[in-house]
Amino acid sequence: MALESIGFDVTPVLCRVRWGKAPDDDGPNTTYTHLALKVAMEDGSYLADVGFAGVNSVAPVRLGTRDEQSLPEGLFRIVDGTSPLPGYSVLQLMVKDEWRSVYTWxxxxxxxxVDQECSNWFSCTHPTTRFTNSFFACRVVGDQRHHILNGEYVIRTGHGVDSELENTLIANKDALLELLEGVFNIRLGEDDMEGPLGSIDRYLPKL
Structure with a gap:
C-alpha cells in the first residue's frame, strides 16, 4: 500500500517458505504463508521484501534473470523450482559455499x-506456527541486524561467513521492554504486555 501510494505498480505474491524446511522433492510441504512484492520499474521488475527477518535481502532482487546478484546481505539468485509442480521460482542465498532456498512462488x-487474509489468519492463529509460539523482532541499522528471538537479543554485524554475532540473554520483562523501545522503536501498551495467552515475559528464560 505504501509503494502504491507513491506511484509504483505492485503485484503481491504468496510464497512457500523453504528456509530451514525439509526437502520438497515429493511435493510441497509448506503452504503460502509469506507475502512478497513484485514491483515494476522502467528497467524491469524487482522482488521487494523486507519482512522475512534474518536472511532476506533488504535491497530489491532483480527478477527476469538467473544471474547471481551481490546485495548488501550476501549473494542471491533466483532459480527454477525443483518441486514436481511446474512454474515455481526460488529465491536462494549463498551460505558457506552452498545455495540455500529461502522461499518459492x-x-x-x-x-x-482474500488469499492474503486466509494466509495471514493461518499464520496468526494456528497453534503450530512460529507466530503463535515465539516472540521476535528484527531491525536493520546500517550493516547490523538487531533481532530478538524469545529470550535472546542478537546483534549481527556483516553478513555470511564473515559476520560477527553478539548474543545477550534478556534477563527480565523490564529489560525486554527497554530493548523494544530503545532499539526497535516499539512501545507496548498494557493490553500488549498482558495478552490473553499471558504476560509477555513468558518467552524469557527462567534465570
Whole structure:
C-alpha cells in the first residue's frame, strides 16, 4: 500500500517458505504463508521484501534473470523450482559455499486480498506456527541486524561467513521492554504486555 501510494505498480505474491524446511522433492510441504512484492520499474521488475527477518535481502532482487546478484546481505539468485509442480521460482542465498532456498512462488499467480487474509489468519492463529509460539523482532541499522528471538537479543554485524554475532540473554520483562523501545522503536501498551495467552515475559528464560 505504501509503494502504491507513491506511484509504483505492485503485484503481491504468496510464497512457500523453504528456509530451514525439509526437502520438497515429493511435493510441497509448506503452504503460502509469506507475502512478497513484485514491483515494476522502467528497467524491469524487482522482488521487494523486507519482512522475512534474518536472511532476506533488504535491497530489491532483480527478477527476469538467473544471474547471481551481490546485495548488501550476501549473494542471491533466483532459480527454477525443483518441486514436481511446474512454474515455481526460488529465491536462494549463498551460505558457506552452498545455495540455500529461502522461499518459492508461482510466477503466473498473484495474491488477491482474500488469499492474503486466509494466509495471514493461518499464520496468526494456528497453534503450530512460529507466530503463535515465539516472540521476535528484527531491525536493520546500517550493516547490523538487531533481532530478538524469545529470550535472546542478537546483534549481527556483516553478513555470511564473515559476520560477527553478539548474543545477550534478556534477563527480565523490564529489560525486554527497554530493548523494544530503545532499539526497535516499539512501545507496548498494557493490553500488549498482558495478552490473553499471558504476560509477555513468558518467552524469557527462567534465570
Amino acid at each position: 508461482r510466477d503466473d499467480v498473484f495474491a488477491p486480498i
